[in-house]
Amino acid sequence: MINAAIAQESYILNYDNVEVKKITQDIASFAKKTIILDPRVKGRVTIFSNTALDQNQVWQVYLRTMQVNGFSSITEDGDIVRIIPENEATRDENIVLNDAEFLTKVFLLENRLVEEILPMLKPITGRQSHLSSIPSINSILLVDRKSNVNRIETLIKELDANDAAKISIIKLENLSSAEAVRILEKLKLQNYPSMNNFIAIPFTPSNSVILSA
Template sequence: IQVGGSDKGVVNEGPRSAAQPYAIVDDEGGVGSNELITDFNFPDADIIDIAKALGKLTGKSFILDKDVKGKITIISNSPITVKEAWRAFLTALDMTNFALIPSGKFIRIARQRDARDKQLRTYTGSKSPDSDALITRLFRLKYLSADEVARNFRSFMPANSRIIPYEQTNTVIVTDTGSNIAKLSKLLDILDVEGYDAGIEVIPVKYASAAEFAKLVDTLIPGSAAASASGPRFPGSGGSRFTARKTKEGGLINTVIADERTNNLIVHANSRGADQVRELVKKLDKPLPPQIGGGKVHVIYLQFASAEELSNTLTGLSAGGGGAARPAGGAAGGGGTGVNPVQASLFEGSIKVGADKSTNSLVVTATPNDFATVQRVVNRLDIPRDQVYAEVIIMEMSLSKAFNMSANIMSPNNGLGTVVNGDLASFIASPI
């Protein structure tokens, strides 16, 4: 190794001082001297020989495990700095599955599988060396799950590396070469963004139907297909599947489910996506004037149930659970636990149900919200009835006891014959 010199293109920094007789370079190759090495060629050289040469140049001392053996080849066709030479040495060690372990004033060279459990340099900030030195770095995630990152990233990491999730602080601990960790850092910069911070939002619908709003959201909010569009169908979403999407405003909407019991929309989205759904509901959830269908009189046509019987059922239901407006804050009519608990109000106001026998339909007078409740009850009651078809065949038989005997007799002389119906004995006694 020749440091400095008078060759063309080589920086000659002159002799070093007695206070600093060696070229400076850190163990991970992140910082090092810019002094040039004019000849750094080791064809088929032993690892120990290269370590000795770099030790004389940098003043570093090494401790080698007994299994540190092997030959490597380093060829440089142009001058390189001391820092670059040290990084080439780290790459050569990584190719042979060896690593450097800082140990006081010495550097231990050992197998990577053993080195990952030792006192490697640990980095917690946003920067770490991008050389092939074995290091440990902590990634504190903002939006992604540490367990999910560890599970997905483990598939393309080397066998001697290690990635461990720590759920309490949503942190991932990675032990690998600096170059591989730099690649993971770039991937996390792209993936760990706010667009994936999805949560569950409940948006109430006051005047319209939540089920209809779920369809409108799927139709009216544009966006590109998100990765979760092919995911499983959420329970309670009915037969249709919401198409997950990313909007141009930065929103991510995974699914929208209508809860018919409370007439609410359950939205799984990030904050921007939930705001877009909430804004759409605010614009469209308006009471309709009576002249265009916003009145209180509604007609429900039945298919299987009897209108008169169902009218009596609904009338009894409304008499027991409605009649008074629902108080604000839910102080009254919300149920109780005493001896005579207060019955929860089923309807916002009073409702009336009449039956039209000729068309087998119900005429309901109620507010839109109360009518939605009545409609859900009718849908569950207006179902095909169980029927039994029986076919019976009755056969009548009679039994009597009798004994009849008869004979046909013909005379061989004259060919005359007769049919005897009486007693055979009397015939024989008086033949023809």
């Protein structure tokens, strides 16, 4: 659903596991675009923004969401845009998104500049993810697997709340990242003074621990 403030031409995106066709219909209306969906473009996606977006920003969020989910946009005459599967010649005839596999979210920063936070996050996004800034509203646009979005959201909140906070990525060789984080959290619960002001998150793709302190 798009909650629209028509007078200001701004929109808040709120789609939880919604059919691509329905989202496309809404986006076409508010972005004033004619969108043609290839019959193979099917499935459900999730998009959230915690701040109002203007018409162009809504359109960019939609395009990035389609891209990360394996679809491309082709602009034709005027405002006609076709959404088709990437590498369509090598794909099956029935392309379906994995339900809720990817999540699109816009994070509004309140205390720090997006140019400062964005470089810290790039090393921990997935290969198929999209991470970019929306400078006009000091926000970060992230499209990634749901589990990774949740991890990064925790980090963004910590980084935004503490202007001295930084991210460190520690690659492990002899211990799993999940076990390392479990040990750190256990020490934290024991009220070690030097262990209280940090967030530790396992990053299993590279068996690393992401520390924010």
